[in-house]
Every structure is written in C-alpha cells, then in structure tokens.
Amino acid sequence: MAHPTTTTPHQPDPALPLLDHIVILVPPRVLHDLPAWLTDNFTVITGGVHAGGATENKLILLADGVYLELIAFTEGVDRSKRAQHRWGARPEGRIVDWALTLPGTGEEFAKVQDRVRSRATGVVYGDPVPGGRTTPSGTELKWAVADPRAARDGEGSDAPVLSIEAGEAPFWCFDRTPRRLRVPHDVPANVKHPSGAVGLAGVTVFVADAAALEAFKQVYDGIYGEEGSSVGEDEHGGAGYSWNVGVPVADGGRKHSVSLRLTAAGTFVQLSLFSTSREGTAGGVLHGDWRVDFDLVYISHYLLIAEGRYRKMQGREVSRSSHLFYSISGSPSGNVVSQNDEHCSSKFEPCKFCNYYHWYKRANGAGVIWVKFYNT
Numbered sequence: 606m607a608h609p610t611t612t613t614p615h616q617p618d619p620a621l622p623l624l625d626h627i628v629i630l631v632p633p634r635v636l637h638d639l640p641a642w643l644t645d646n647f648t649v650i651t652g653g654v655h656a657g658g659a660t661e662n663k664l665i666l667l668a669d670g671v672y673l674e675l676i677a678f679t680e681g682v683d684r685s686k687r688a689q690h691r692w693g694a695r696p697e698g699r700i701v702d703w704a705l706t707l708p709g710t711g712e713e714f715a716k717v718q719d720r721v722r723s724r725a726t727g728v729v730y731g732d733p734v735p736g737g738r739t740t741p742s743g744t745e746l747k748w749a750v751a752d753p754r755a756a757r758d759g760e761g762s763d764a765p766v767l768s769i770e771a772g773e774a775p776f777w778c779f780d781r782t783p784r785r786l787r788v789p790h791d792v793p794a795n796v797k798h799p800s801g802a803v804g805l806a807g808v809t810v811f812v813a814d815a816a817a818l819e820a821f822k823q824v825y826d827g828i829y830g831e832e833g834s835s836v837g838e839d840e841h842g843g844a845g846y847s848w849n850v851g852v853p854v855a856d857g858g859r860k861h862s863v864s865l866r867l868t869a870a871g872t873f874v875q876l877s878l879f880s881t882s883r884e885g886t887a888g889g890v891l892h893g894d895w896r897v898d899f900d901l902v903y904i905s906h907y908l909l910i911a912e913g914r915y916r917k918m919q920g921r922e923v924s925r926s927s928h929l930f931y932s933i934s935g936s937p938s939g940n941v942v943s944q945n946d947e948h949c950s951s952k953f954e955p956c957k958f959c960n961y962y963h964w965y966k967r968a969n970g971a972g973v974i975w976v977k978f979y980n981t
Contacts, residue, residue, distance in 0.1 A: 620713045622829060623851040624805055624861060625706040625778045626672045626788075627876060630697050631891050636663060636677040642889030646800040646899075647673075650789075653746075654679065655738040659686050662738075664788075667878070668796040669804035670853030672788055691752060691776075698892025700874040701771065703808055704750070704778040705828070706853070711779040714751070721827035722756070726820050728767050729756045733779055740786070747781035753824070767820055771872040773810060774824050790854065801882025804852060806902045807861060809875045811842055811868040818867050822846050825865060836864060843867035859904070879904050 639649060652662035652674070659682050665673040677697075678687050687693040695701040707713050711733070718730050733749030740746065753774040755767075767773070780787060790796050796803070812818050825848055826832055833846030845866030852861055859879060877900040878887075888898030 620707070620716065620830065621851045622705045622707060622717070623853050624671045624808065624863075625704040625853070626674050627700060627805075627808070627874075628674050628676055628692070628702040628704070628772075629699065629891070629897070630692055630695055630701045631675055631677050632697050633661075633677040633680050635698075635892055636661065636675055639663070639675070640889055640891065642887075643891070646887040647798045647802065648795060649675070650795055651741055653738045653740045656736060657686075658682075659690060665798075666788060666790045666795045667802060667804050668790060668854065669859075669879075670784075670788060670790050671805040672790070673876075695771065696893070696895070698890065699895045699897060700876070703772055703775050703874060705775045705850070706778050706780075711777075714777065714779070717777075717828060717830075718751075720830060721824055724823040724827045726767060726823045726827075727756050728753050728769070728774060728820075728824050730754075730777065733777065735781070737781075744786055745782070746787050748787065749779045749781060751777040751779075767817065767824075772874045773812060773817070773821055773872060775828070784853070788853070799882075800878075800887045800899075800901060801880035802878045802887075802899075802901070803881055803904075804859065804879040805861060806859070806877040806879045806900075807864060808850075809842070809864040809866055809877070811866050811870065811873050811875065813868060813871050815867060818845060818865060821865055825863070829863075833865065836866065843869075876900070877902050 643649070647665045649663050649665055652664050654661045659678060660676055661679055662674050662676040665675070667673075676692075678690070678693075692701050707717075714730075714733070718732075722729050730751045730753055733751045735747065735749050737745060737747040753769050753776060785791055810821075812821065822833055825846070829848045829850070831848065833848050836845045836847045838844045843866055845864055847862050847864040850861050850863050875898070880901040880903055882901075882903075884901050884903035886898050886900055888896060890896050
C-alpha cells in the first residue's frame with residue numbers, strides 16, 4: 606500500500622481546547638489484574654502512584670497524544686481521604702471524567718474561565734491546582750488541574766447549581782514538566798494496539814435531563830468559544846449538540862468532536878476511537894454490571910478526513926461530528942493528497958459497485974477522489 610502524503614505540520618491554535626485524557630475508575634484488584642477483553646484490545650503501560658498516595662494508575666496511550674487513564678484508589682486508603690477526592694463517591698468500572706488541555710503552558714485558560722463565567726450557568730472553573738505523580742522509574746511528573754465547580758457569591762451567577770457527578774463537564778490538565786514524560790506516546794510500542802486504535806474520534810456525554818442539557822450546552826459554548834452545532838436523534842442517542850476539538854499530536858487532519866446528548870438511560874460518557882484495523886466495538890465489563898464499550902471508527906492508512914465544510918452528500922446534511930474520509934486515484938488504494946479548496950468541488954455521486962462516493966476534482970487531472978462516509 607502506498608504511504609499517505611501529509612500536509613505541512615502547523616502549530617495548534619493556542620486557544621483551541623485539546624482532548625487530554627479520559628478517566629476510567631476501577632477497583633484496585635482490577636487495576637492489578639486487568640480483564641482479558643481490555644488487554645486483548647489495548648496495550649496498557651504502568652503509570653504510578655499519585656502525589657499523596659491515594660490513587661494509582663495505568664495508561665492506554667494513543668498515537669494522537671490522548672490517553673485513557675485506568676485509575677484506582679490504593680488498597681487501604683483512608684475512607685475520609687477518599688471521600689474528599691473528586692472521584693471518591695463515583696461508581697467504579699466506568700468512565701467517570703475526562704480532561705481537556707491547551708497548547709503550550711495554557712496561558713489562554715484565563716479566557717476560558719471568563720467565557721464560562723459569563724454564561725452564568727452556576728458552573729465556573731477555578732485556578733489550576735498543582736498535582737503530580739512519580740513514575741516507576743523514579744521520574745517526578747508535575748501538572749496542574751482545574752475542576753468545574755459551583756459558582757460562589759460574587760462570581761457573577763445566580764443560576765441554580767448544576768450537579769457535576771459523572772463527567773458532565775470536563776476538567777483541565779496543564780503540564781508543568783514536559784508532557785512527553787507524562788504521556789510517552791513517542792515510543793512506538795506504547796501506541797501499538799491489537800484493536801488498531803490510533804486516536805480518539807469523539808467523546809459523547811449523555812445526560813438524562815433536558816434542562817441540564819441546555820445548561821451544560823452553555824458551559825460547553827464557553828469552553829470552546831463557539832456555539833455548538835445541533836445534532837439530531839439517531840442510534841447513538843437523543844438530540845443534542847456537538848463541538849470541534851483538537852488533539853495534542855497532529856494526526857493527518859482527522860476531525861475530533863465532543864458531543865452532548867439527551868438520553869433516558871442516565872448520565873454517562875462514551876468514546877469512539879479511530880482504528881486502522883476494523884470498525885465495530887471493543888468492550889466488556891470492568892466491574893459490576895456496567896459495560897464499557899469503545900466504538901471503533903475504521904480508517905485506512907490511505908484515508909484522511911475531508912474538511913468539515915463539505916457536509917452535504919446527495920442532498921443529505923451531515924453533522925459536524927461526521928467524518929468524511931478520502932483518497933485520490935481511480936481506486937481506494939491510491940495515495941492520499943491534502944485538500945485544496947480552490948480545486949475541489951462538492952459534487953458527489955454514488956458508486957455503483959461499493960459503498961464509496963465519487964468526489965470529482967476540477968484541476969490538475971487527478972480524476973476521481975473516493976469518499977467513504979461514516980456518521981459517528
């Protein structure tokens with residue numbers, strides 16, 4: 606297979622929120638003896654014990670710089686100490702939280718704080734608080750985190766306090782030591798997974814209350830600095846909203862999204878991952894009767910995601926969380942080229958032989974670009 610050509614790397618927008626990591630809380634016995642379904646699908650590396658000794662973790666690193674954190678309260682941790690922890694009362698065996706970050710050292714975070722506060726939802730972000738852990742090799746890692754919390758008197762909101770119990774709003778994580786020490790994704794073996802997972806396609810937060818959906822939508826609008834796009838009801842859940850989000854490592858132009866949706870099933874977080882091996886689901890039970898499923902969105906080495914502005918195919922509107930994959934040549938095995946707005950049309954015609962679409966290019970004799978459509 607021909608290797609894809611890539612666009613010239615660019616510096617990320619310092620104001621664009623980036624997905625940092627996903628937190629999965631498990632009992633300590635599960636952390637020390639992970640179920641086969643997880644290790645059969647993912648490479649898991651040892652993290653370490655966090656400062657203060659209350660929690661320890663293992664990591665699933667993705668090539669786009671995002672990671673899944675399997676975290677447990679240490680054996681014998683003092684009950685009062687656990688009760689004071691952000692995740693102390695949350696159920697084990699599921700995704701309990703997720704984190705965003707900003708490029709560089711996060712100087713733009715003050716603007717995020719101001720935007721969220723101005724939405725007057727009753728939720729604000731405090732200033733980052735130092736944290737850290739020591740790796741098994743003895744390396745000390747340092748960072749700072751900012752959690753969402755209820756607005757206090759004088760912080761500009763008389764709105765009812767929103768309950769944040771299951772990852773409804775993200776927290777923030779900013780490195781104070783080099784990020785590669787916390788997230789060693791530059792080691793090829795760390796990011797090679799049997800499931801083919803190469804990156805985080807999307808985070809979907811489900812909430813059970815329509816009022817909470819609209820209130821958290823305001824929080825998210827403040828976080829991302831733009832209004833969320835409406836998402837219609839489908840097999841993934843009820844109607845809601847979606848926002849574009851970045852990742853720490855440039856990944857060939859793939860689009861990533863955060864969605865907020867209404868569901869009758871309660872509040873929970875679900876992930877979709879890009880995979881170069883297959884599409885489908887990788888999942889199982891970590892604890893109790895709750896099942897954790899990762900939706901796998903198949904991408905091939907010869908495929909990239911087209912610009913989000915091309916969101917119509919055959920007269921059908923495609924949501925911003927949808928992914929358009931394309932490659933150049935007369936067949937899907939051709940080399941990838943970067944998108945060029947001046948030379949591409951938005952005319953699509955269905956292929957008679959497969960589930961791809963033809964996308965015609967107007968210039969330089971390139972011929973047919975094949976487009977495959979996924980709605981995630």
